Amino acid sequence: MDFLTVTQSLLEGFAVTCLLFLLTLILAIPLGLLIAFCTMSKISAVKGTFKVIVWAIRGVPLMLQLFIVYYLPGMLSPTGLNPFGRLDNFLYFNLGIDNGGALIATLIAFVINYAAYFSEIFRGGIESISKGQYEAGQVLGMTKRQIFFKVVLMQVVKRIIPPMSNEIITLVKDTALARVIGVIEIIKVADMFASKAIIWPLFYTGAFYLVFVGLLSVLFNFIEKKLSYYKV
Amino acid sequence: MAFLEVKDLRKNFGDTNVLKGVSFEMNKGEVVSVIGSSGNGKTTLLRCLNFLETPDGGLITVDGAQIFPVETTNKKKSQCNARFGMVFQNFNLFPQYDALENVTLAMNLRVENELKERKIKGAEKKRLRKEAKEKNEELAKSLLSRVGLADKMANYPCELSGGQQQRVAIARALAMSPDILCFDEPTSALDPELTGEVLKVIKGLIDEGRTIIIVTHEMGFARNVSDKIIFMANGVIEEIGTPEQIFDHPKSENTKAFLAKADEQI
Numbered sequence A: 001m002d003f004l005t006v007t008q009s010l011l012e013g014f015a016v017t018c019l020l021f022l023l024t025l026i027l028a029i030p031l032g033l034l035i036a037f038c039t040m041s042k043i044s045a046v047k048g049t050f051k052v053i054v055w056a057i058r059g060v061p062l063m064l065q066l067f068i069v070y071y072l073p074g075m076l077s078p079t080g081l082n083p084f085g086r087l088d089n090f091l092y093f094n095l096g097i098d099n100g101g102a103l104i105a106t107l108i109a110f111v112i113n114y115a116a117y118f119s120e121i122f123r124g125g126i127e128s129i130s131k132g133q134y135e136a137g138q139v140l141g142m143t144k145r146q147i148f149f150k151v152v153l154m155q156v157v158k159r160i161i162p163p164m165s166n167e168i169i170t171l172v173k174d175t176a177l178a179r180v181i182g183v184i185e186i187i188k189v190a191d192m193f194a195s196k197a198i199i200w201p202l203f204y205t206g207a208f209y210l211v212f213v214g215l216l217s218v219l220f221n222f223i224e225k226k227l228s229y230y231k232v
Numbered sequence B: 001m002a003f004l005e006v007k008d009l010r011k012n013f014g015d016t017n018v019l020k021g022v023s024f025e026m027n028k029g030e031v032v033s034v035i036g037s038s039g040n041g042k043t044t045l046l047r048c049l050n051f052l053e054t055p056d057g058g059l060i061t062v063d064g065a066q067i068f069p070v071e072t073t074n075k076k077k078s079q080c081n082a083r084f085g086m087v088f089q090n091f092n093l094f095p096q097y098d099a100l101e102n103v104t105l106a107m108n109l110r111v112e113n114e115l116k117e118r119k120i121k122g123a124e125k126k127r128l129r130k131e132a133k134e135k136n137e138e139l140a141k142s143l144l145s146r147v148g149l150a151d152k153m154a155n156y157p158c159e160l161s162g163g164q165q166q167r168v169a170i171a172r173a174l175a176m177s178p179d180i181l182c183f184d185e186p187t188s189a190l191d192p193e194l195t196g197e198v199l200k201v202i203k204g205l206i207d208e209g210r211t212i213i214i215v216t217h218e219m220g221f222a223r224n225v226s227d228k229i230i231f232m233a234n235g236v237i238e239e240i241g242t243p244e245q246i247f248d249h250p251k252s253e254n255t256k257a258f259l260a261k262a263d264e265q266i
Helices: A003-039 A046-057 A062-075 A083-097 A099-129 A132-138 A145-180 A186-192 A200-229 B042-049 B074-081 B099-117 B122-145 B161-174 B191-208 B221-224 B243-248 B252-266
Strands: B006-015 B016-026 B031-035 B058-064 B065-068 B086-089 B178-185 B211-215 B228-232 B237-240
Touching: A003 A046, A003 A099, A003 A145, A003 A186, A003 A200, A062 B178, A083 A099, A083 B065, A099 A200, A099 B178, A132 A145, A132 B086, A145 A186, A145 A200, A145 B099, A186 A200, A186 B252, A200 B122, B016 B042, B016 B074, B016 B122, B016 B228, B016 B237, B031 B042, B031 B221, B042 B178, B042 B211, B086 B161, B099 B122, B122 B161, B161 B191, B161 B252, B191 B211, B191 B221, B221 B243, B237 B243, B237 B252, B243 B252
Parallel strands: B031 B211, B031 B228, B086 B178, B178 B211
Antiparallel strands: B006 B016, B006 B058, B058 B065, B228 B237
């Protein structure tokens, strides 16, 4: 098996990895913010419920959550058919997308899982902003919404970039878990070579991750530098 | 009828009665200094006037209009807020905005609120917003020049000294054109050599005839600029009077003891 063919196959798998990464990130950030507000709610029932949810999601392995999201709906449905399996078929025959159902199941599990982790980072960031900032906004006649979006948010963003970059880099590598429910991401592709006794592509995948994470690190450094004009 | 009337204002934090019925009044253009040891309710009084704390009882009227108690819808609350301006001990500038933006931000947001309220949309909204923003910027520039920061408008708070930050905060409060400007120990977080520049700016405002309430530990300043001095102890106004009455002929033992202590420190 020559280097170029392998590279091309791995790139196809890596495209799935990147798609999963990007979609999870885009969806988990707003959901995480929502959960963060719920865990800071003044209504104790809401606060308590979401604290328990965050505990449960952070307390169970992500791989197990993938299995739960993928298999549980089928087990609960009266027909016993896995809806993601049916989605797989539907997407394959109508749009020619392979493994679409598994990808969507993975996305659901990842978004929920990462939103829970993000929510705690957001909560920490929001709670670290001094009361004086809110009060200054209030005496200047700003509405609560204005205080959050115009005064607090940018300060929170600056504070949470280091912990967020950690989580986001972890997410890049967690995408490899998707293969347990049949998503053909880069490691799965390499694994298929391995089953034909060609092991080296498996090691080669590391290079893809390294480059991707390297680019992300550069991006985070850039953002941090961009925001260094003010101190929180 | 006095411009500001405060009657029997009360505030508890749990079991602690911080304000146990505070009453005073002041006229337009007057300067009132509130003195007393820490923990006697001076700051809480200012915070109640600015609705940073909700009083547990009492009455506040400004210019004949009752602003507390009032139905606390958010809208009404912000209207009440507009009566008072507040300068904090720790400045509380917005770190991500430069000096000019710190002053214009709230003004511009107020414009947004008004446009929304008047349901103005589309091109008209854009035009009005642009006009208002330009006007606000002009005003902010003139205010910053007045507090002596014409050359610091593009600087961020972290690039300014404490005294400069506090002067930006004063300009920011003035921008909302409050009826009554409150200062909560405006120089307490400053190095001694920086207090002068801030007090000078406050003195300038007083000379303009603004209505000002100032909580301060600067006895000399309070004595020189105030029309009235309020001495607070244990959550009540122990003594109120002209600077001469309070500083030269205090009646209450508590006032005497406090002033003697303040003298010792000097």
